[in-house]
Amino acid sequence: MTEYAEQSGLLDRHLAFVEALRGAGLSVSLAEDIDALAALGAVPWGDRATVRDVFAATLVKKQAQRTTFDALFDVYFPAMVGDGAAAVGGDEAGGPDAGEGAVRDNATALVDFRDRLAEALEAQEIDEAELRRMAAEMVGVFGAMPGRGPGLSSWSAYTALQRVAPQELVDRLVAGLMGEGADEEDTRRRANRRIGSFTAMVEEDARRRIAEEKGPDHVAEVAIRPSIDKLAFMAARRTDLEEMRKEIFPLARRLATRLAKEQHSRHARTAPLDFRRTVRASIATGGVPVTTHHRPKRPHRTDLVVLCDVSGSVANFAQFTLLFVFALREVFQSMRAFTFIDHVHEVTGHFRPGADPVDVLADLSASASHAALWGRTNYGRAFTKFEEAHLDALTPKTTLLILGDARSNYSDLHEDTLKRLTGSVKRAFWLNPEHERNWGTGDSAAPTYGEIVRMIECRNLTQLSEFVHDLAW
């Protein structure tokens, strides 16, 4: 058995896979590793999906990490090798370029391929295997980047997608699908979804080919994106942002539960005894007070004032933080929010209880124009304006939260104003979405402001929820 395992390389592949998972931030313990192998022994290996399900059941214990897992699984256990079974079968004689079966990259081939792709996508029921094969063909033919020597050639999903441009097929697809008597908007959505999933297949296939050429470890290092809760706000793409927004409310709910529990348990040890309830409970144990009960604690709450930079570079971060903090408003006593670029604008009114997050975000972006006069970020001016117009928001019980990257376009920083502002409140924090190593580079005034206010790095949802947790204490 051992000998066989060594020969087949299966064990090596498994170990490398587990290593890659650990590298991507999944905590796979030795016990789970052993479980995975035991589980593999209990199922037939004929179906790749079964093997994936087995690995997923034993190694991945958080749903947020599932996308990372799937991407790595595709790299280490690819669905096919090279151009796939079809190409190998039809083209046994020569190398990939020699046979007549192999298509070269030229204009006719491109037109022909686009026609076939449109046809496949128009089908009533999508044939997934066929699409996967076409994705492989597309990367093989249009995405190849021939290298100077063996092992140097590569593939690019980007090039392939640029050349074939499946997005431009949307209109054609809509026309093709419309015949079924559905309304146009619905059809357009379906067409977009199909093209989106095809694009994902193409990206997957390029990863697979590169993994074949350069070894899976290389791809695992460079091409796998971190899971959504570890993804930096500043590096997020549009689809990531949507996914993050969906994460916000579950995250806030989890945090609220955790806070309630912790406050409860910490409180139980120190609070005064509730004599009546203790005696009442002791009756069940014959008058012996086995468990004690305590008086409920008077809720200690925080007044929060959030002042956030909504200029283009940090707008996403500001919106997330605002939404997140408002999702937790029952934890805080009262809350006011102001946005600024070079002028200050109050946005508290947009956060009605029970409001729809999509509407809130739309309102926020619309109101960003109120926060700008010239449209260039100017922290110093924003602080001065805030002091002039909204000083009443700050009381000795307030916690002041400033969100922004402290990049102030080399303008006057007005440190003295910030000093006065932070001096009048109970606590003040500055959340900076940039990596700490970038503070102070270029026009960043982070070190200057960092001396006045405690500046905290907050690059992803995990760091954000940790900070809010500590804040709510």
Place this chain on the structure above:
Amino acid sequence: MTWFDAPADAAARLATAGYLADAATATTTYLAGALEKPLLLEGPAGVGKTELAKAVSRATGADLVRLQCYEGLDEARALYEWNYKKQLLRIQATNAGGTAAGGVDWDATHDDIFSEEFLLTRPLLTAIRREEPTVLLIDEVDKTDIEVEGLLLEVLSDFQVTIPELGTVAATRRPFVVLTSNASRELSEAVKRRCLYLHIDYPDAARERQILQQQVPDLDGRIAEQLVATVARLRELELKKAPSIAESVDWARTLIALEIRDLDAKAIAETLGAVLKHQSDHERAVKELKLARA
């Protein structure tokens, strides 16, 4: 006893028990039986997590022992408890009868009152001591306090319970353990490590239609299709609570009760309350689906 013979067998037998499992669910359920490891199910509310445990018990003819978790659940409710009142009575009875003998031997009394007779078994201990095949369902495990998780560890990894006065009770026959969680908080690593993990999500359109037709046999095929399409559309919106399978089934029943034969915009607007339970979700759905206000 083997619970299932193969993933395909698990799928087939769950289907006869009225649970349509997808490939991942069938494989993981089979594994939980084959490896005798607990199965942790996570997913949105109403996608059939609890139902899976019930289906396993129906499919295998095993009895279901259920522990419903809630905040404040403790050892005495989950594991076992000494019948305090009965013990008191026993001591009094011994004293009354034995005063003549001049204080009955304390050791005898002690051994006597901490015996089987005075033990009240709670779900976890019950499941472990049963001789017959058992499915143990620990429902909504995320609702408990952290301490209870610690209590579960011994049960989940070794299938045994230690009672200081009696010794260790090990399972004669390992139960099929299913834990469900709505992920309202993260479970500890220790619990997760001991379990197989399965995330159950909303089903795809084809499977949801099958489920609907199985649960609501009177439902017309065409209206089922419309309903599934509408629900899928609703799930794409950013809602506070996306409609679950349980809610689609409710909706289907509503439509039958109201004798609605065609699910057009008006019908949707009138019966939306069956699937969406938040005012802001209602508004969003009306806006996005372009429904006339009911």
